[in-house]
Each structure stands twice: as structure tokens, then as C-alpha cells.
Amino acid sequence: MAGRKAVITRDDIVAAALKLVGPNRSVSTLSLREVAREAGIAPNSFYRHFHDIDELAIALIDLAGRSLREIIGAARQRATTERSVVRSSVETFMEQLGADQNLLHILLREGTVGSDAFKQAVERELQFFEDELRVDLIRLAKVNQTGLYEPALTAKAITRLVFAIGATAMDLPREQHGEISRQLVRMVRMIIVGTQTMAKGGVLES
Incomplete structure (x- = not known):
């Protein structure tokens, strides 16, 4: 580290923490001194x-959720059909597993291994x-x-499925992500076809 900065912002500290977390590093393992050293502050x-x-x-979990919603929401808005919405959303989600920002890893990891407060924050996102x-x-x-x-x-079923599959894919080799993405697209379409069929009265509730 070249030296401590004269002025530091909240965003600088968040950025420093983001550099420290990743696929194999939980937010819950960060120490204050470690983050301060990365940020260049006392x-x-x-x-x-x-x-x-x-x-x-x-704050990291909130940032991760907000940023990912913007990325995936933009992908959905660009699509014009149900089929293209599913594919673009899933592919964008899977791309984030390999992104440098580590945003998706934060949500996936803290939702399963974080503290109760962290899990509640992930649930909110x-x-x-x-x-x-x-x-x-x-x-x-x-x-x-x-x-x-x-x-x-329907939205809950799709969201929980995608994040559950993502949590599994996160620990798998990246070359397997393509096949996982294709399977995930099919599974989401199954949910959508099912809800469309039920809307037409084609399936009775038990």
C-alpha cells in the first residue's frame, strides 16, 4: 500500500471490501483491519x-442486490417476447457469476452461510x-x-430457482456454466408454461 489517503468516503470503503470478497470468500470473514488496510485508512x-x-x-449486500437488479432488469426490458426474456435474464445472471465485481457471489454466499442479519438482508433483496x-x-x-x-x-418460484441453481454453479468450473444456463432456461420456461396453463384453467389446484 502506497500510503494512507487524506480523504476517504463510504464508497471507497465499500470498494475496498469488494476487492476482498469473491467466490471463495464470504463477507462475514472480513475483518475491520483488513478492510481499512485495503482502503488505505487507519x-x-x-x-x-x-x-x-x-x-x-x-451495505455490500444492498449494493449487490441493487446493482444486479439494474443489470438483469435492463436485460429483461430489452427483450420483447417471453422466450427472449427468459433467455436474456438467465444468461445475464450466469454471466455475473464470472464478473469481476463479485456482486452475485455476495448474494449467493451470504444467503446460505452469513449471519442471521446478513440472511435477512439477502432475503430482502x-x-x-x-x-x-x-x-x-x-x-x-x-x-x-x-x-x-x-x-x-410465479415470480417467487422463478427467482428462488435461479438463485438456488446459481449457488450450486458458483462452486463449479466455469466451463460447466453454459450447460447449466441451458438447463435453467428450460426449467424457467416450464414454470411459465405451467402458470399460463393454470391461468387458462388447464390445471386444478389440489
């Missing part, structure tokens, strides 16, 4: 921006994903006149 300066390391970790997907599913159903059974539950 440990005491950390407290000017965050109460403790847990508050920083939750997943619900944001579900809400935005629900709106897009309703929009597409109207445009394509396909019908949609329980949009909120």
Missing part, C-alpha cells in the same frame, strides 16, 4: 462511515427481485395475451 477512520463490520457487510419480475411477467402476459396464474408466486 482502522479508527472506518468508524466515521460504518458502525461496525456488519453494517459494512449489509430477493423480494425486490421478485417484485420487479412480477411486474415484468404481468406486462408480458398482457402483451402476448397468454394469461398468468398468481404472478407473485
